[in-house]
Each structure stands twice: as C-alpha cells, then as structure tokens.
Amino acid sequence: MQVRKVGVFIGAEVTGIDLTEPLDAETVAGLKTAHAEHGLLVFPGQRISSADLMRFGRYFGKLTVHPFSTSAAENPELIVYDNKEGNPPLSTDIWHSDETFRECPPMGTMLCSKIVPEVGGDTCFVDMAAVYEGLSERMQAYIAGLEAVHDFTPFKRLFAAREGGMEALRKYEELYPAMTHPLVRVHPVTGRKAIFVNPQFTLYIKGMEPYESRMLLDYFYHRSHTNEYQYRHRWQADMVVFWDNRHAQHSAVHDYYPNRRRMERVTIAGDRPFGEGEPARPEELRRYLMPPIEQAQATRMKRQNEMA
DSSP, rough: EEEEEEESSSSSESSOOOTSSOHHHHHHHHHHHHHHHHSSEEEEEEEOOOOHHHHHHHTTSSSSOSSSSOTTTOOTEEEEEEEEEBOOSSSTTOOOOTTTSSSSSEEEEEEEEEESSSOOOEEEEEHHHHHHHHHHHHHHHHHOOEEEOOOOOHHGGGTTTTTTHHHHHHHHHHSOOOEEESEEETTTTOOEEEEOTTTTTTEEEETHHHHHHHHHHHHHHHHHHHGGGGGEEETTOOOEEEEEEEEEEEOOOOTTTOOOEEEEEEEEOOOOOOOOTTTSSOOHHHHHHHHHHHHHHHHHHHHHHHHH
C-alpha cells in the first residue's frame, strides 16, 4: 500500500490496495493512521459494489443511517445520489461538515463515484484545523471555550411538499433538537484543534448578540472558503473518497447539471465533539486506533521472528 500526499493541508491518494477484497489488520491500521494524518483519502480505480463499500466502511466503525435521506430498505446505511435532468442536486453545494445537528455527528464519510459527468461535478474540501492554526494567538485565545448552536434547518423545507410533512417535521424536531457543540473542536486522535462551525447547520454562537455572532461566523467562513486551505477533488468513475468530518468541511460543485452524476455514500458513527479542557481521547476513540495497531505490531513481530 502506498500513500501519496495530494493536498498541502488535506488529502492523500492511496494505491496498491483492492477494496473488493477483505483487508487484513495491518492494512486497516495503516489506513486509520493515514486518515487521521491527512484528513482525506482518495482510492482511485476501485470498481466496487455497494456491499464492498459498506464492508470497507465498517472497518472504521458502525455505519449510520441519515435521518432525512432516502435509502433502500435492504441497505438503510447506503445513500444513493443519482442527479440528472429532472432530479437536480439539492443543498450539497453549501459548505458543511456532515450532520452537525446531531449530538454525535459522523466521524467520517465515504463517497464512491459510479457515474461522473465529462466535465464539472468536483467536490471541494477544506481543512478546518489548518484554518484554526492560521489564526492569530489573540484570536485563538478569544474563541477558546465558545459554543455554537446547530440544527437541521436546511432540511426543513423538504417536508413542506410531502403529505403529512408538517406532522413528520414536528416529530423530527423532537428527535433532533438544536444541538450545542464547541466552536473549537479537539480531534480525539491527533489532538489538533479545528474550527467547528459551518454555514449549512450552524445557527449562532452562544452568549453573543446576534450581530456579534454573525460577524464572527462570517469571518470564519471567509477564512475557510479561500483557496489557501482547500483541496479540490476531480472525480473519475470508480473512485472512493473517505474524509474526516471532525476536521474537514466539503462542498459539491453543481456546475454539471443537468448531466448525470451518480454517487453512493456511507457514513461512520462518531463521538460527541469536545473542546479545550474537556476529557481528551474518549475510550471509544482509543479503541478505534489501538486494537488494529496492536494486531499489526504483533503480525510484524511474528514475521520478524520467522525470518530470524
């Protein structure tokens, strides 16, 4: 397996691996380390099935079901985006980290390209840890301990056109009330700090006047949406991209429509975001890395002993 950096702050390409086959513990450990280090992994030339994609996702944790996206009854964890004439893409062009309206947003997302347009349809990513590290020490000190409120407002309009939609909306508002997360999130594996607000799901910063909150949020969005911290991914058919939702945000470019673009997606369960001063590296995240690494180390030791 080879890992080659493709972005200055975020992104690496992984080759020499076949995702149609089960992976051994040493390979999984290496991928988990690379994922935490680079924030986004690109696997080109992977002609995989939906079952392969779900199996690959489960190496990194439990797969989650999106509360608002339609999925097949036999595979509720799998989302299919099949955008073409008559079915335009919706909302995915707004910068966001997936599902931050949840108490425990997904730790990562995998997207597999099945049909791609001849031109257009890129996905842009930004490293929010690099954005934080680019702030002055005074600004970093000022925002330490601040919290922001998130909810699923962008999805609420989808209920209006459905029969019984408003009743369903009230149900989901009870299931997913507005959620408070730290403005500066600490990565549970690397310990790096990242700005954890986004224009799709973040409503406001707690404890501030509305105009103060708006100015500060707009400042972070302006900082993060410049090219300096971004990686723009050009899709080819049969690619898998796996990014870290804890530090990365993304935006799908809708310039290809009405040409067809078909993608399959799975998301991996995450922990509740924590900020500075909160307990670091929760036990469930420790389990995410340590068992495969220990297995890989044991495998290497066994091989060394056999060669001795």
